[in-house]
Amino acid sequence: MKTPEGNSLLTPETSSGDVRAKSFSFTISKKMDGLGRAGLIRTPHGDIQTPAFVVVGTKANVKGITSDMVRDLGAQVVLANTYHLYLQPGDNIVAQAGGFPRMMNWDGPSMTDSGGFQVFSLGEAFGTGVSKVASGEDIVVSERKGYDKTNKNAFIDEDGVTFKSYINGDQHRFTPERSMEIQWNLGADMIFAFDECTSPLADHDYQKEAMDRTHRWAERSLKRHQELDPKNIQALFGVVQGGRFQDLREESARTLAAMDFDGFGIGGSFNKDDMAQAVGWVNSILPEEKPRHMLGIGEPADVFAGVENGCDLFDCVSPTRVARHGRIYTADGYINLQNGGFKQDFTPLDPECDCYTCQNYTRAYVHHLLRAGEMLGQTLGSIHNLRFMVRLVDDIRQSIYDGNFQEFKKEFLGRYY
Amino acid sequence: MKTPEGNSLLTPETSSGDVRAKSFSFTISKKMDGLGRAGLIRTPHGDIQTPAFVVVGTKANVKGITSDMVRDLGAQVVLANTYHLYLQPGDNIVAQAGGFPRMMNWDGPSMTDSGGFQVFSLGEAFGTGVSKVASGEDIVVSERKGYDKTNKNAFIDEDGVTFKSYINGDQHRFTPERSMEIQWNLGADMIFAFDECTSPLADHDYQKEAMDRTHRWAERSLKRHQELDPKNIQALFGVVQGGRFQDLREESARTLAAMDFDGFGIGGSFNKDDMAQAVGWVNSILPEEKPRHMLGIGEPADVFAGVENGCDLFDCVSPTRVARHGRIYTADGYINLQNGGFKQDFTPLDPECDCYTCQNYTRAYVHHLLRAGEMLGQTLGSIHNLRFMVRLVDDIRQSIYDGNFQEFKKEFLGRYY
Numbered sequence: 001m002k003t004p005e006g007n008s009l010l011t012p013e014t015s016s017g018d019v020r021a022k023s024f025s026f027t028i029s030k031k032m033d034g035l036g037r038a039g040l041i042r043t044p045h046g047d048i049q050t051p052a053f054v055v056v057g058t059k060a061n062v063k064g065i066t067s068d069m070v071r072d073l074g075a076q077v078v079l080a081n082t083y084h085l086y087l088q089p090g091d092n093i094v095a096q097a098g099g100f101p102r103m104m105n106w107d108g109p110s111m112t113d114s115g116g117f118q119v120f121s122l123g124e125a126f127g128t129g130v131s132k133v134a135s136g137e138d139i140v141v142s143e144r145k146g147y148d149k150t151n152k153n154a155f156i157d158e159d160g161v162t163f164k165s166y167i168n169g170d171q172h173r174f175t176p177e178r179s180m181e182i183q184w185n186l187g188a189d190m191i192f193a194f195d196e197c198t199s200p201l202a203d204h205d206y207q208k209e210a211m212d213r214t215h216r217w218a219e220r221s222l223k224r225h226q227e228l229d230p231k232n233i234q235a236l237f238g239v240v241q242g243g244r245f246q247d248l249r250e251e252s253a254r255t256l257a258a259m260d261f262d263g264f265g266i267g268g269s270f271n272k273d274d275m276a277q278a279v280g281w282v283n284s285i286l287p288e289e290k291p292r293h294m295l296g297i298g299e300p301a302d303v304f305a306g307v308e309n310g311c312d313l314f315d316c317v318s319p320t321r322v323a324r325h326g327r328i329y330t331a332d333g334y335i336n337l338q339n340g341g342f343k344q345d346f347t348p349l350d351p352e353c354d355c356y357t358c359q360n361y362t363r364a365y366v367h368h369l370l371r372a373g374e375m376l377g378q379t380l381g382s383i384h385n386l387r388f389m390v391r392l393v394d395d396i397r398q399s400i401y402d403g404n405f406q407e408f409k410k411e412f413l414g415r416y417y
Numbered sequence: 418m419k420t421p422e423g424n425s426l427l428t429p430e431t432s433s434g435d436v437r438a439k440s441f442s443f444t445i446s447k448k449m450d451g452l453g454r455a456g457l458i459r460t461p462h463g464d465i466q467t468p469a470f471v472v473v474g475t476k477a478n479v480k481g482i483t484s485d486m487v488r489d490l491g492a493q494v495v496l497a498n499t500y501h502l503y504l505q506p507g508d509n510i511v512a513q514a515g516g517f518p519r520m521m522n523w524d525g526p527s528m529t530d531s532g533g534f535q536v537f538s539l540g541e542a543f544g545t546g547v548s549k550v551a552s553g554e555d556i557v558v559s560e561r562k563g564y565d566k567t568n569k570n571a572f573i574d575e576d577g578v579t580f581k582s583y584i585n586g587d588q589h590r591f592t593p594e595r596s597m598e599i600q601w602n603l604g605a606d607m608i609f610a611f612d613e614c615t616s617p618l619a620d621h622d623y624q625k626e627a628m629d630r631t632h633r634w635a636e637r638s639l640k641r642h643q644e645l646d647p648k649n650i651q652a653l654f655g656v657v658q659g660g661r662f663q664d665l666r667e668e669s670a671r672t673l674a675a676m677d678f679d680g681f682g683i684g685g686s687f688n689k690d691d692m693a694q695a696v697g698w699v700n701s702i703l704p705e706e707k708p709r710h711m712l713g714i715g716e717p718a719d720v721f722a723g724v725e726n727g728c729d730l731f732d733c734v735s736p737t738r739v740a741r742h743g744r745i746y747t748a749d750g751y752i753n754l755q756n757g758g759f760k761q762d763f764t765p766l767d768p769e770c771d772c773y774t775c776q777n778y779t780r781a782y783v784h785h786l787l788r789a790g791e792m793l794g795q796t797l798g799s800i801h802n803l804r805f806m807v808r809l810v811d812d813i814r815q816s817i818y819d820g821n822f823q824e825f826k827k828e829f830l831g832r833y834y
């Protein structure tokens with residue numbers, strides 16, 4: 001029988017000693033020319049070899065996949081969404097369950113985001129089809145079909161954000177303090193300061209205003225975190241914003257670098273073509289000895305660009321989201337398994353893949369399941385796409401150790417795109 | 418890479434020797450007072466300890482569950498639906514994949530039904546809410562919502578059945594010969610003669626007419642089977658019909674017993690209260706030395722009644738179908754995990770269960786997933802309910818060996834209902 005115990009965050013006073021000193025650390029093992037590096041993050045629930053792909057388990061589950069499968073596909077760390085778990089089942093319920101990782105039977109390292117991204121997606125971006133990335137090949141799959149697309153559902157003021165629940169329209173409010181409290185209850189090893197994720201369409205004036213507010217929220221997040229968690233059981237990452245503008249990105253990096261964060265997220269909006277450059281501006285300023293998480297970004301080209309420019313962690317819902325619609329990553333680019341051409345294709349999804357799906361099932365089978373509306377098709381596609389991304393970042397890391405990152409990048413992207 | 422080979426039924430001439438003699442057999446190991454027995458079915462893909470619960474993999478997958486999970490929960494044999502696989506992806510595709518078990522990565526014993534049940538559900542029963550069972554506690558969950566409920570979609574004549582595809586309305590036709598050909602392509606170890614499954618509301622005259630036709634179809638099925646499969650690689654079961662009427666059930670059992678079938682299905686409609694009696698009429702006549710499959714029946718009380726009256730195999734979609742709606746079997750009867758009362762229940766789904774779900778997750782977690790519309794909730798619930806039924810029939814079998822079936826039945830049903 002499962003009972004809330006161990007890492008339950010309802011009773012932090014039961015922890016003994018300086019957990020932080022033992023548990024959270026980051027060390028760089030190998031540097032590339034420029035900003036890139038490979039290293040190791042230690043957490044109370046195990047180590048993360050970096051660079052690493054972080055698997056997203058939005059509502060305390062990776063959609064359609066058990067945590068054993070997540071482990072088996074090589075994932076090192078799972079990230080859940082503060083906004084979603086706050087609304088459902090509620091962070092108090094999650095705390096009673098011993099935190100979201102325990103609730104979902106994930107015993108490895110874990111993260112929660114700040115809720116700031118939902119401020120963007122429910123507010124400025126709501127119903128517009130605008131993604132975090134202003135242009136490029138990213139597909140935007142709306143999961144909010146049927147909602148009134150003319151209304152914003154989040155409103156920002158200096159103190160915080162008021163928003164409507166996407167579930168029942170109830171009004172809720174997040175502040176930096178509330179985000180820290182919720183993330184404390186959710187119980188991840190790594191958490192993020194509350195931030196405002198802006199639209200890539202916002203102008204310099206608005207980006208500046210939002211960034212300054214995010215910096216004030218960062219201070220407030222730190223303060224509340226230190227009150228809640230004086231032993232720093234949870235590592236707190238500050239989130240760099242500033243949109244597409246060099247002056248703002250650099251100012252944001254400088255400002256946050258001066259605060260006592262354990263690591264940093266690079267959040268907000270980019271122009272796809274300038275993303276690498278923007279990340280480079282930021283990581284040239286952030287302290288080298290702390291880990292950097294590129295938030296919500298994860299197409300293969302983006303990951304190469306992020307690593308090359310000094311990022312250590314990447315999370316993205318794309319692998320599972322597109323898999324549910326039949327888009328499958330292969331070494332030669334993606335295929336859409338819903339296409340009739342796969343009906344009699346008895347080869348694996350990706351002939352070079354070592355995932356559970358590719359070892360045991362064919363394109364024809366997963367095509368059949370997807371066309372028949374069988375959820376197992378979504379599960380098998382998601383396992384494959386996640387394994388593909390996890391392995392890609394593993395291979396990138398190995399190429400750093402082997403000193404052939406550029407060759408690997410050229411070879412991989414040349415085939416993929 | 419998977420290629421169609423091995424048990425591919427496109428090239429039966431590649432088989433050598435008398436596969437049947439080596440592969441399909443049934444032996445009784447222990448008899449109860451009356452008709453009940455425990456035994457062993459041997460198939461080309463492994464043994465089945467009987468009585469056994471047969472897991473249903475309608476469209477060549479158990480909904481939401483990988484075949485490894487099906488194995489891990491103790492299932493001995495999987496049954497797929499001829500009607501569904503004929504329409505999607507098509508039996509020729511399945512044959513190219515090496516048969517449905519290979520397609521779905523199931524290497525154990527397998528069965529397909531005849532398609533006759535769909536004649537009933539698309540014809541007489543279409544849109545009426547009438548189940549195979551005329552009364553009792555069975556819940557009927559329509560999966561055909563949105564269809565015009567005033568039209569039948571199947572029409573029976575002496576030669577066969579014409580029906581409309583539920584997918585696109587196209588017209589199709591099954592005959593006994595066609596059913597054998599399709600089941601040959603689907604490649605199961607055990608298959609069923611084509612039959613007409615009548616409504617429990619049909620009168621004696623119609624039941625007699627349908628039963629006589631089913632007997633003529635049984636002869637034609639046998640003949641076509643022997644042409645397709647002279648070495649009898651597939652074991653063919655005849656299906657006893659006759660509705661609720663003793664004279665018809667007995668006549669059907671006598672008629673089919675005289676034909677050269679490898680086993681028997683007991684199909685069609687019953688009054689819930691009389692089911693045990695009707696099965697007893699049939700099994701008193703069927704040859705003792707051949708296995709008997711009670712088709713599409715599988716609530717706990719039904720399984721006890723079936724075993725006690727001489728049935729060896731049971732299949733039912735209920736465990737997974739009701740799990741997807743949150744109904745979870747426990748030793749103390751079923752619970753509905755969607756109910757708000759489970760929001761903070763951090764105990765396993767069934768505290769006495771040894772399934773993967775109960776070992777690793779709580780009621781509160783699966784409640785959360787179901788309420789959040791996360792398909793993993795359906796998967797975890799289905800794993801539990803299937804394990805519950807598989808283990809129940811395993812325990813019934815053990816009670817036969819231990820000589821305490823009646824005690825076990827009384828104890829189990831006393832708690833469950």
